Amino acid sequence: xxxxxxxxxxxxxxxxxxxxxSAWIGQQLNPLGWDVTRITTISDTASAITKSLDxxxxxxxxxxxxxxxxxxxxxxxxxxxxxxxxxxxIFDETAFKNVERIFNHLKREVTQVNRDQALIPANxxxxxxxxxxxxxxxxxxNNCIIICLPGVPYEMKDILSNFVFPQLKKRSSDxxxxxxxxxxxxxxxxxSEQIESIELSLPAELKIAYLPNYGVxxxxxxxxxxxxxxxxxxxNKTVSSIENILGKHVIAxxxxxxxxxxxxxxxxxxxxxxxxxSCTGGFVAHLITSTPGSSAYFPGSVVTYSxxxxxxxxxxxxxxxWNKGAVSQEVVEKMAKAVRLKNNTDYGVAISGIAGPSGGTxxxxxxxxxxxxxxxxxxxxxxxxxxxxxxxxxxRSGNLALELLRQxxxx
Amino acid sequence: xxxxxxxxxxxxxxxxxxxxxSAWIGQQLNPLGWDVTRITTISDTASAITKSLDxxxxxxxxxxxxxxxxxxxxxxxxxxxxxxxxxxxIFDETAFKNVERIFNHLKREVTQVNRDQALIPANxxxxxxxxxxxxxxxxxxNNCIIICLPGVPYEMKDILSNFVFPQLKKRSSDxxxxxxxxxxxxxxxxxSEQIESIELSLPAELKIAYLPNYGVxxxxxxxxxxxxxxxxxxxNKTVSSIENILGKHVIAxxxxxxxxxxxxxxxxxxxxxxxxxSCTGGFVAHLITSTPGSSAYFPGSVVTYSxxxxxxxxxxxxxxxWNKGAVSQEVVEKMAKAVRLKNNTDYGVAISGIAGPSGGTxxxxxxxxxxxxxxxxxxxxxxxxxxxxxxxxxxRSGNLALELLRQxxxx
Numbered sequence: 001x002x003x004x005x006x007x008x009x010x011x012x013x014x015x016x017x018x019x020x021x022s023a024w025i026g027q028q029l030n031p032l033g034w035d036v037t038r039i040t041t042i043s044d045t046a047s048a049i050t051k052s053l054d055x056x057x058x059x060x061x062x063x064x065x066x067x068x069x070x071x072x073x074x075x076x077x078x079x080x081x082x083x084x085x086x087x088x089x090i091f092d093e094t095a096f097k098n099v100e101r102i103f104n105h106l107k108r109e110v111t112q113v114n115r116d117q118a119l120i121p122a123n124x125x126x127x128x129x130x131x132x133x134x135x136x137x138x139x140x141x142n143n144c145i146i147i148c149l150p151g152v153p154y155e156m157k158d159i160l161s162n163f164v165f166p167q168l169k170k171r172s173s174d175x176x177x178x179x180x181x182x183x184x185x186x187x188x189x190x191x192s193e194q195i196e197s198i199e200l201s202l203p204a205e206l207k208i209a210y211l212p213n214y215g216v217x218x219x220x221x222x223x224x225x226x227x228x229x230x231x232x233x234x235x236n237k238t239v240s241s242i243e244n245i246l247g248k249h250v251i252a253x254x255x256x257x258x259x260x261x262x263x264x265x266x267x268x269x270x271x272x273x274x275x276x277x278s279c280t281g282g283f284v285a286h287l288i289t290s291t292p293g294s295s296a297y298f299p300g301s302v303v304t305y306s307x308x309x310x311x312x313x314x315x316x317x318x319x320x321x322w323n324k325g326a327v328s329q330e331v332v333e334k335m336a337k338a339v340r341l342k343n344n345t346d347y348g349v350a351i352s353g354i355a356g357p358s359g360g361t362x363x364x365x366x367x368x369x370x371x372x373x374x375x376x377x378x379x380x381x382x383x384x385x386x387x388x389x390x391x392x393x394x395x396r397s398g399n400l401a402l403e404l405l406r407q408x409x410x411x
Numbered sequence: 412x413x414x415x416x417x418x419x420x421x422x423x424x425x426x427x428x429x430x431x432x433s434a435w436i437g438q439q440l441n442p443l444g445w446d447v448t449r450i451t452t453i454s455d456t457a458s459a460i461t462k463s464l465d466x467x468x469x470x471x472x473x474x475x476x477x478x479x480x481x482x483x484x485x486x487x488x489x490x491x492x493x494x495x496x497x498x499x500x501i502f503d504e505t506a507f508k509n510v511e512r513i514f515n516h517l518k519r520e521v522t523q524v525n526r527d528q529a530l531i532p533a534n535x536x537x538x539x540x541x542x543x544x545x546x547x548x549x550x551x552x553n554n555c556i557i558i559c560l561p562g563v564p565y566e567m568k569d570i571l572s573n574f575v576f577p578q579l580k581k582r583s584s585d586x587x588x589x590x591x592x593x594x595x596x597x598x599x600x601x602x603s604e605q606i607e608s609i610e611l612s613l614p615a616e617l618k619i620a621y622l623p624n625y626g627v628x629x630x631x632x633x634x635x636x637x638x639x640x641x642x643x644x645x646x647n648k649t650v651s652s653i654e655n656i657l658g659k660h661v662i663a664x665x666x667x668x669x670x671x672x673x674x675x676x677x678x679x680x681x682x683x684x685x686x687x688x689s690c691t692g693g694f695v696a697h698l699i700t701s702t703p704g705s706s707a708y709f710p711g712s713v714v715t716y717s718x719x720x721x722x723x724x725x726x727x728x729x730x731x732x733w734n735k736g737a738v739s740q741e742v743v744e745k746m747a748k749a750v751r752l753k754n755n756t757d758y759g760v761a762i763s764g765i766a767g768p769s770g771g772t773x774x775x776x777x778x779x780x781x782x783x784x785x786x787x788x789x790x791x792x793x794x795x796x797x798x799x800x801x802x803x804x805x806x807r808s809g810n811l812a813l814e815l816l817r818q819x820x821x822x
Contacts, residue, residue: 010633011620011622012433012437013437013450014437015433015441016629017624018430019434019450023423023426023428023430026424027425027426036426038451038452038459039423039424039430039451040449040450041450113600113604114600154798154799180427189522189525190522193524209421209455210481212481213428218427220427277696280697281699281701282693282694282697282700282712283700285697285714286692288693289691289694292768292769294692299716299720300713300715300720301716303693305705305706305709305711306706308710309754313711357703390703391701392564392565
């Protein structure tokens with residue numbers, strides 16, 4: 001069962017907004033046995049919508065189209081669909097009740113613009129939108145299901161989860177299953193050489209993909225077919241073979257981010273961590289607290305952005321700061337030790353660097369980042385020379401600091 | 412001049428990775444006068460690549476294709492391009508020198524897998540990859556430029572910036588210009604009604620789009636044509652008319668995020684802010700410090716995740732915490748005041764809530780978030796009942812707290 005996602009919106013084409021909707025839809029469809037074969041983002045013009053619909057209906061069993069259903073004038077999807085199917089807009093009583101419900105809740109009057117939200121193409125079935133006034137639309141034509149949804153993420157997700165996915169599950173036949181191994185400390189090309197024999201003898205149902213990011217490579221092993229038991233057995237066998245070869249470089253055998261891997265380790269050991277951040281400005285704390293349940297091992301942290309703050313909050317010697325600079329081994333080690341004691345945690349992590357774009361010197365160019373991790377008895381520090389922009393340097397530093405923490409926990 | 416972006420990668424189709432490359436490319440191409448009319452993500456199979464190339468070459472003047480140029484077996488773009496153009500792979504001496512340079516730097520031996528990176532289709536020109544071993548490729552066929560790039564973001568960006576964009580700028584003729592107004596405190600449908608007359612009499616060169624997110628609506632006014640002066644004049648006139656109608660609801664007249672708007676206000680007033688975060692766990696500090704130059708108005712912050720930490724670091728009365736709960740007006744107000752004094756800043760911001768998925772009670776369900784902002788003499792607090800998942804609740808809370816800060820600064 002082949003699916004396509006069509007996203008309508010100039011804001012994505014000009015790069016003002018990143019298309020996260022399609023990623024979410026892809027994640028959900030895949031385990032239901034629907035294979036997303038193409039994601040297309042197009043302009044909100046009638047011709048672009050018509051062309052992509054034509055193309056999709058001939059190639060796929062399902063099209064999920066998002067965007068272009070809002071109340072404002074740049075939203076033309078509904079009219080284009082009417083023209084495409086040769087039908088009129090009709091007033092849908094249930095969709096209008098939903099518009100009224102939402103406006104009553106907001107204690108606002110229903111305007112004409114809002115009333116028009118209840119107009120739907122005559123050949124469509126309206127799908128209830130719990131969080132907005134634009135209903136989702138379900139069409140069937142040429143053996144293809146076409147779902148049109150508003151682009152607002154929580155409205156789109158709610159409509160799909162409640163009214164679309166349960167139906168799609170019933171109509172699919174293939175089993176799809178994925179495993180992910182997170183591999184650290186070994187580059188993509190070396191992994192490829194080491195597991196070459198496995199790849200060459202891979203069962204027809206399986207596929208291996210390499211997803212490198214932030215010095216970590218995710219190996220995704222996918223299986224697809226009719227026989228669930230066979231696919232699971234093949235996946236298990238392949239995953240074990242790879243784990244045997246790559247050994248301790250496999251830091252997780254599910255699709256976990258480094259903050260989840262570290263969180264799991266701390267939870268199991270009933271240990272805790274606190275963080276003192278300078279250049280990462282709260283990003284490491286944000287990564288750690290993104291994981292539900294992190295309060296069990298993370299009591300808190302500090303961002304000490306200024307020199308004064310490093311001295312007053314963490315007791316870093318002012319003279320040391322001026323002699324060695326805030327971005328130095330001595331200062332991050334002191335910060336790590338101080339934040340650990342201050343928060344009474346098992347581990348202390350500290351980062352200080354120059355994220356850019358300015359602030360670099362000849363000695364310490366933009367991208368120079370010192371980080372330290374201490375467990376009280378042993379303190380380890382590392383320096384990196386990163387080459388990204390501000391955002392990338394912050395993100396990369398945060399990930400690298402958590403990887404250093406992981407190593408110290410396991411040392 | 413029409414451009415298309417084709418992204419190759421199953422990891423995007425199954426939603427394991429979000430396609431941020433295309434957004435970046437779209438952002439860069441647009442001001443160069445190239446109109447991105449379609450972004451397509453496809454599977455890394457020969458048939459999908461061939462079909463999308465065919466489609467693109469017939470519809471566009473430029474195709475930028477990313478992904479599928481790595482050294483590993485799942486990367487088949489190069490072979491498919493050879494078949495498509497009916498040419499062989501040839502050894503490129505300059506591309507190989509680059510592979511050697513990178514491996515010398517890493518003090519590693521060049522393996523056969525890496526050596527193959529220097530093989531390129533006979534009709535392509537290799538583009539130097541400063542950060543990786545896979546060269547970019549430049550083809551021209553059927554009046555269409557086809558650029559193939561590795562999917563690793565910093566490699567892709569570096570190749571495009573150095574070798575592709577300067578050439579593309581020379582070949583374009585249209586002028587494209589955008590303005591963005593960031594509008595707060597008024598819903599999309601009401602904006603639409605208020606500026607209806609402007610939209611109805613919009614010059615043919617202009618277009619208005621609504622981009623709602625986190626309670627803020629971005630109005631993007633785009634102009635396109637041959638006459639730069641005319642477009643700028645029309646944009647200026649339209650922007651002023653909208654600003655006049657929407658008044659103080661326009662919080663920025665360029666595409667700024669709320670943390671940038673707040674940062675600008677603080678910089679101009681030479682004021683400063685510090686933050687005490689509970690449920691947002693460092694995210695607000697991260698937002699603030701994402702802006703270059705934020706050290707001028709942000710000395711630091713604390714994440715007080717545990718009860719003990721709120722008491723020890725911020726002096727929140729333990730009895731108050733147990734009586735009212737950490738998620739309460741009294742506690743956030745106390746936190747805001749304490750962090751302001753502790754960091755000696757003009758403003759103090761505090762947030763405490765239940766991000767979810769667990770931790771909710773009947774009184775305070777998941778999504779309940781209290782936030783407070785103080786300027787020392789006046790303290791204002793607000794409660795929200797958010798409906799998202801953990802990540803959304805954290806992001807939304809952070810944005811709302813900065814909006815509250817903006818209002819207090821301007822009060």
